[in-house]
Amino acid sequence: MTFQNRTALVTGASRGIGKAIALRLAGEGVAVGVNYRERAAEAQAVVEEIASRGGRAVAVGADVSDEAAVAATVAKVEAELGPIDILVNNAGIFRRMELGETDWEVMDQMQRTNVRGVVVPIRAVVEGMRRRGYGRIVNLSSIAAHGTSMAGTTFYAASKAEVVVLTRRFALELGPFGITVNAIAPGFIATDIVWVDRTREEVERLFSTIAEKAMMRRVGKPEDIAAAAAFLASDDAGFITAQVITVDGGRTDYINHG
Numbered sequence: 001m002t003f004q005n006r007t008a009l010v011t012g013a014s015r016g017i018g019k020a021i022a023l024r025l026a027g028e029g030v031a032v033g034v035n036y037r038e039r040a041a042e043a044q045a046v047v048e049e050i051a052s053r054g055g056r057a058v059a060v061g062a063d064v065s066d067e068a069a070v071a072a073t074v075a076k077v078e079a080e081l082g083p084i085d086i087l088v089n090n091a092g093i094f095r096r097m098e099l100g101e102t103d104w105e106v107m108d109q110m111q112r113t114n115v116r117g118v119v120v121p122i123r124a125v126v127e128g129m130r131r132r133g134y135g136r137i138v139n140l141s142s143i144a145a146h147g148t149s150m151a152g153t154t155f156y157a158a159s160k161a162e163v164v165v166l167t168r169r170f171a172l173e174l175g176p177f178g179i180t181v182n183a184i185a186p187g188f189i190a191t192d193i194v195w196v197d198r199t200r201e202e203v204e205r206l207f208s209t210i211a212e213k214a215m216m217r218r219v220g221k222p223e224d225i226a227a228a229a230a231f232l233a234s235d236d237a238g239f240i241t242a243q244v245i246t247v248d249g250g251r252t253d254y255i256n257h258g
Helices: 016-027 040-052 067-081 104-132 154-177 200-212 222-233
Strands: 007-010 031-036 057-061 086-089 135-140 179-186 244-247
Touching (some): 016 040, 016 086, 031 067, 104 179, 154 179, 222 244
Parallel strands (some): 031 057, 086 135, 135 179, 179 244
16 A cells, blocks of 8 residues: 555544554554544553554544544644644444434434544544645444444444445545545444453354354454555545445345345
8 A cells, every 4th residue: 555654633543443543554654643532541552552663643632523622633633743634534432222212312422423523523634635635534434324234223323324425425525626535334343342241251142143144254353444444545545435335244134235
């Protein structure tokens, strides 16, 4: 992959998929702003890991739905690392809810982070990208947006479907300025969140169940998503835009494949 003195901002990069993306981009020679909301120590650990490998990075705390905080984040990253050429909107939250137990506060939380948390960072970096005639924006959606059959994911899926629509519309608007906008729709990815409130036996059963639904017969790793993000963020992907790349090992439990 080709990267020419690029700087990236990766949101939600203190752990999981975001961390893997930050490390992969840094490994490709990209300077990385490691965004976090609450986990400052973990974000700093990512920065130190990047530095130990000879890379450049800075930890930047901000709620991605907060315009002032994101503007300050962009200013800090650009002051320390250079103009932001790559934005990876990874920050997101998942809350399981059934129709009969709708919690509007929880729905609002998902909307703020999963949808507004995509729009706000894009607005914060896009003018600089326009001026320079170059940009790579990668948004994290989910296969839930395609319609998987997993119970309790309907409202989360709705927020991630909005990410798909925004991706395509922003790609249409920004393409003439040399800016690509794409999305990745991950399947089930084994991150530390999976272990919350579950025993080892429960996690193993879950992995087995999910693997049976995938053509590749395994669950995903954060590095699987990081590889796709790195490609879409590279100079090599300059003629790819408005696309949603599904990285799910070939899941077969879609409600609708259309």
